Amino acid sequence: MARSTNARRPATLASLAAELGVSRTTVSNAYNRPDQLSPELRRRVLETARRLGYPGPDPVARSLRTRKAGAVGLLLTENLSYAFRDPAAVGFLEGLALACEDAGQGLLLVPASPEREDVAAVHRAGVDGFVVYSVPDDDPHLAAVLERPVPTVVCDQPEIDSVDSVGIDDRAATTALARHLIELGHRRIGVVCMRLGRDRNDDFVPLERQRDAHFHVQRTRLTALADAFATVGVDWATVPVVERFDHTTASGESAAAQVLDRDPEITALICTSDILALGAMTEAGRRGLRVPQDLTVTGFDGIPEAERAGLTTVRQPVLEKGRAAGRLLLDSAEHGRPRRVTLDTELIVGRTSGQPRAAAQIWYGP
Amino acid sequence: MARSTNARRPATLASLAAELGVSRTTVSNAYNRPDQLSPELRRRVLETARRLGYPGPDPVARSLRTRKAGAVGLLLTENLSYAFRDPAAVGFLEGLALACEDAGQGLLLVPASPEREDVAAVHRAGVDGFVVYSVPDDDPHLAAVLERPVPTVVCDQPEIDSVDSVGIDDRAATTALARHLIELGHRRIGVVCMRLGRDRNDDFVPLERQRDAHFHVQRTRLTALADAFATVGVDWATVPVVERFDHTTASGESAAAQVLDRDPEITALICTSDILALGAMTEAGRRGLRVPQDLTVTGFDGIPEAERAGLTTVRQPVLEKGRAAGRLLLDSAEHGRPRRVTLDTELIVGRTSGQPRAAAQIWYGP
DNA sequence: TGGATGGACCGTAACGTTTCAGAACCAATA
DNA sequence: TATTGGTTCTGAAACGTTACGGTCCATCCA
Numbered sequence: 146m147a148r149s150t151n152a153r154r155p156a157t158l159a160s161l162a163a164e165l166g167v168s169r170t171t172v173s174n175a176y177n178r179p180d181q182l183s184p185e186l187r188r189r190v191l192e193t194a195r196r197l198g199y200p201g202p203d204p205v206a207r208s209l210r211t212r213k214a215g216a217v218g219l220l221l222t223e224n225l226s227y228a229f230r231d232p233a234a235v236g237f238l239e240g241l242a243l244a245c246e247d248a249g250q251g252l253l254l255v256p257a258s259p260e261r262e263d264v265a266a267v268h269r270a271g272v273d274g275f276v277v278y279s280v281p282d283d284d285p286h287l288a289a290v291l292e293r294p295v296p297t298v299v300c301d302q303p304e305i306d307s308v309d310s311v312g313i314d315d316r317a318a319t320t321a322l323a324r325h326l327i328e329l330g331h332r333r334i335g336v337v338c339m340r341l342g343r344d345r346n347d348d349f350v351p352l353e354r355q356r357d358a359h360f361h362v363q364r365t366r367l368t369a370l371a372d373a374f375a376t377v378g379v380d381w382a383t384v385p386v387v388e389r390f391d392h393t394t395a396s397g398e399s400a401a402a403q404v405l406d407r408d409p410e411i412t413a414l415i416c417t418s419d420i421l422a423l424g425a426m427t428e429a430g431r432r433g434l435r436v437p438q439d440l441t442v443t444g445f446d447g448i449p450e451a452e453r454a455g456l457t458t459v460r461q462p463v464l465e466k467g468r469a470a471g472r473l474l475l476d477s478a479e480h481g482r483p484r485r486v487t488l489d490t491e492l493i494v495g496r497t498s499g500q501p502r503a504a505a506q507i508w509y510g511p
Numbered sequence: 512m513a514r515s516t517n518a519r520r521p522a523t524l525a526s527l528a529a530e531l532g533v534s535r536t537t538v539s540n541a542y543n544r545p546d547q548l549s550p551e552l553r554r555r556v557l558e559t560a561r562r563l564g565y566p567g568p569d570p571v572a573r574s575l576r577t578r579k580a581g582a583v584g585l586l587l588t589e590n591l592s593y594a595f596r597d598p599a600a601v602g603f604l605e606g607l608a609l610a611c612e613d614a615g616q617g618l619l620l621v622p623a624s625p626e627r628e629d630v631a632a633v634h635r636a637g638v639d640g641f642v643v644y645s646v647p648d649d650d651p652h653l654a655a656v657l658e659r660p661v662p663t664v665v666c667d668q669p670e671i672d673s674v675d676s677v678g679i680d681d682r683a684a685t686t687a688l689a690r691h692l693i694e695l696g697h698r699r700i701g702v703v704c705m706r707l708g709r710d711r712n713d714d715f716v717p718l719e720r721q722r723d724a725h726f727h728v729q730r731t732r733l734t735a736l737a738d739a740f741a742t743v744g745v746d747w748a749t750v751p752v753v754e755r756f757d758h759t760t761a762s763g764e765s766a767a768a769q770v771l772d773r774d775p776e777i778t779a780l781i782c783t784s785d786i787l788a789l790g791a792m793t794e795a796g797r798r799g800l801r802v803p804q805d806l807t808v809t810g811f812d813g814i815p816e817a818e819r820a821g822l823t824t825v826r827q828p829v830l831e832k833g834r835a836a837g838r839l840l841l842d843s844a845e846h847g848r849p850r851r852v853t854l855d856t857e858l859i860v861g862r863t864s865g866q867p868r869a870a871a872q873i874w875y876g877p
Numbered sequence: 878t879g880g881a882t883g884g885a886c887c888g889t890a891a892c893g894t895t896t897c898a899g900a901a902c903c904a905a906t907a
Numbered sequence: 908t909a910t911t912g913g914t915t916c917t918g919a920a921a922c923g924t925t926a927c928g929g930t931c932c933a934t935c936c937a
Contacts, residue, residue, distance in 0.1 A: 572893035
């Protein structure tokens with residue numbers, strides 16, 4: 146059977162050069178450095194390439210030779226569904242994508258689901274650097290990234306020696322939020338937080354688990370809350386803290402319910418993300434609790450939906466965070482010590498925080 | 512000056528083999544096929560690797576040899592900001608990312624801004640296939656993708672010979688929407704659509720430009736509207752159609768204003784996306800027009816925000832679209848003719864469509 | 878006419894890996 | 908003892924490209 150010309154072994158730069166009777170270098174130059182050969186020869190090369198079905202230099206072979214992949218890897222060990230549904234994560238992604246686009250670099254989403262222990266995807270990623278966004282500090286994927294000999298920027302992670310990082314001052318931001326609540330008079334509070342480790346624990350969080358939390362951001366916020374409320378005599382051990390693995394409004398609802406079931410007397414429910422807070426508001430409404438008269442609810446992030454809802458929260462510049470991470474990674478200038486970028490946050494006092502009933506009596510009482 | 516051992520030329524599989532006095536094959540096997548060598552030797556290999564700082568097989572070299580990049584390229588020639596701000600696009604991305612994750616493949620966002628004529632990024636992308644999402648049919652990036660000898664799936668694009676595609680029946684969906692409005696009695700309408708070509712034209716759209724629109728989806732929807740309204744005697748040439756380059760609610764606002772300025776008598780404003788429709792509602796409110804009593808507004812996509820707003824729209828399964836595109840691309844089974852996946856849509860009649868004033872008089876008059 | 882200049886092109890040597898067919902060895906079987 | 912079968916390891920050949928350091932030759936100027 147005669148084979149069509151298409152079916153034969155695909156053309157390469159070398160075969161094209163042979164066909165033309167020129168050197169491989171010349172063919173390479175025809176694509177990469179048009180000024181290095183005569184226009185006439187270049188035309189012939191390109192025409193012959195078309196005739197032979199040569200699709201141009203193979204990107205992988207090129208990468209091998211030039212030692213440049215032209216892409217940045219993004220590691221976010223989060224179930225991708227949640228990542229794309231969390232406006233804060235999407236904003237980060239947008240910022241990072243913009244930085245990459247500006248630099249003409251691709252952005253590779255590395256397939257690393259939390260369940261999958263398989264680190265091979267990290268090894269297989271052909272990238273010039275990694276951005277690691279909010280993964281547990283004991284995640285094997287993170288370890289695998291750090292073993293790769295490429296620059297890395299971590300974001301919302303504990304600082305690592307000799308690795309650049311981007312983040313906010315979670316402690317200061319949380320402290321400001323806590324002070325706001327303290328000044329309003331809240332002393333009996335509950336907390337809803339995101340997952341604290343790689344294992345699922347949709348339940349109350351013992352002090353030990355809070356202290357050993359593997360998500361740096363969550364741990365820092367909890368500690369800051371504990372410290373702030375300690376200054377006004379609140380025993381943190383008595384504060385109900387509930388954790389949710391899935392980062393959804395539904396989680397916020399059920400977690401709020403769990404806290405309120407345990408201690409119906411709390412006057413404020415502090416959530417470590419807006420998504421959770423929005424769910425908590427739903428649950429409050431379901432119980433006939435008015436916000437903020439009966440219950441103060443706060444979030445964290447400052448996503449648009451929270452703003453619309455008038456949520457008291459901490460706004461953080463998520464897009465800038467992504468952009469900063471990208472810039473840091475792509476700015477290849479030599480730098481001795483690791484660079485740290487800390488972005489500003491802003492306490493947004495909305496309509497969901499107010500004085501607790503008891504405090505209100507003190508203020509407005511006889 | 513003595514150099515630290517770190518500064519010397521990085522270790523490779525070959526140098527590691529030399530150090531150990533074994534063949535390269537054996538070292539390769541130590542990483543990729545542990546069952547092919549004795550546990551003892553494997554331990555030695557891995558230990559020596561650690562000592563020499565060998566980070567494991569280079570992913571690019573591996574890709575060159577295996578002819579697998581382990582990643583899928585996504586081409587969306589849209590300003591990335593708008594892509595990440597459009598819930599429909601994010602939903603698509605989520606679906607595609609899920610499909611890739613399931614298959615253990617990476618997802619590479621190819622940096623191709625609409626302004627940038629530079630197609631090099633497409634050539635440079637080390638991927639096993641491409642997904643092309645809603646780019647103009649004359650986009651040079653698309654042409655570059657089609658020249659690459661890798662499988663491709665196009666989405667929301669005109670069908671291309673021998674290329675798989677995913678989409679919805681835009682014509683049928685739009686026709687259903689138009690019929691709904693026609694049955695309500697609307698005859699005098701205005702249209703707000705997304706951009707129709709690579710050039711910016713934030714203005715009214717002549718018939719010719721509608722017909723020659725390079726965005727398949729927009730073109731199809733406009734044609735379907737024209738045909739549907741033609742059946743009830745509406746001369747499409749008299750229908751104000753306004754285009755906006757940027758896909759934002761602000762665009763929806765200004766476009767609605769432009770239409771209403773031109774013809775304040777219209778009873779329905781049809782927008783080809785929910786984002787635009789939400790903006791149009793804002794503008795209607797600003798003018799004191801009640802929706803739907805004074806003005807009917809419709810969208811397209813069925814994003815959550817539209818649902819909350821009670822928008823009359825067409826819901827399309829954006830996540831499924833992304834997932835289907837990914838599955839199609841990654842299902843490497845040989846298939847003769849190109850595959851076409853058409854997903855179902857649903858007309859959502861919300862609170863933003865009603866009878867026009869004139870029609871209402873007919874119904875409820877004396 | 879000699880020498881300098883610069884454009885056009887070339888040959889070789891990597892880049893770091895996987896694959897494939899087999900070699901060497903050893904134990905067990907006939 | 909010869910044969911078989913299995914495990915463990917090897918050598919050489921790709922995979923397709925670009926970097927580097929040239930050579931060659933026509934042209935220009937003095």
